Amino acid sequence: MPRPRSLTPERIAAAALTVIDRDGLAALSMRTVAKELGLSTMALYRYVRDRGELERLVVELVLGAVDTGPPPPDASWRARVEVMVRRLRDTVGAHPSVVPLTLTHRHRSPSVLRWSETVLAILTEAGFAGGQRVIALRGLLAYVIGAIQLEHLGSLSGEGTVAVSALPPDEFPYMSETARHARNVGAEEEFIGGLTVLLRGLRPSAGPGPTRG
Template sequence: MPRPRSLSPARIAAAALAVIDRDGLAGLSMRAVAKELGMSTMALYRYVRDREELEGLVLELALEEVDPTPPPSGSWDARVEAMALRIRDVLGAHPEIVPLTLTHRHSSPGLLRWSETVAGILATGGLRGADRVVALRALLAYLIGAIQMERLGPLSGAGTDVIAALPRSEYPYMADTARHAGAIGPDEEFRRGLQAVLRGLGAS
């Protein structure tokens, strides 16, 4: 296959994201992306070192849509919530890339910019030192877990119906919890879970 005259990182990232959206993160490979671009695998290696670099390009392409500017007003927790919703909106559209936020959390400029903004907001809420470390990591853990749960195992669905049908003599609380789960939409579930985390951070 002929080598394209101009192949930008953004174009490579878009092709890789298309592969992930279609085939899942496990389907990402140099060969698959090269095929998406209509070129040979060896030609792609002239632009990208390996799959790890592909992952980084994909994550940055998605996070370009996340505004890192701090919300101009509001309480510290309302501002953190606004920042969390920005991440959810972007990653929720491409749930297969969510694990990349873990593996590239120390090298992703987009995620570092978001984290810097949130850390600054936490500081205005009175969190310092180790407390801010724990708070930021707790928020990231909630965000990543909640987005994956929402896309891969929402409260409502067949799995919940199975739990609701469990014998109440053995699983009274799980069965009752599952029975109520169907009435909670994904937006409410995410916001209420986030608010519970924020209440527990201990900022003032």
């Protein structure tokens, strides 16, 4: 029996993403996605092998929206890297529950590979090479992924900060005071502030190639 032409991988991915956004990553299953599509679970198996394939479809749907083209070349390398990191954060941040899937399936995602290729080209032009370039890329990925999770699962305006600010100052003087200041730091300020610190700490070793910025 031929497959319905309307049930494309994109439509299946969109249904799976709806389940994740609404009910969380733990709710993702062949059964819940089939229900979202108005199918029986067995019918969905005609289109998707297993949950792993569902996850890969979702990752590519989300990350496929990231602009992976190189930023304008007239800016410094740090400014161009910041553009790339912002693009990834803004796109994935709209679906924070998908973040763990991006870690699992990033090696199979053409969009992640293209994003990484663009960032590596910027770093290479700036003079990064070898293991230093590896660490720079991994550090940037670790920062943006961790920042998204902190923003949505442990924001500075959340209950955790309130609880820490109420700790007894005689026992936790630095934690309680810092938490009180943290309540006034917005998500954008926190993200850009942390990224600025990271980028300032990235310095290419001496070698050939321009190192603007």
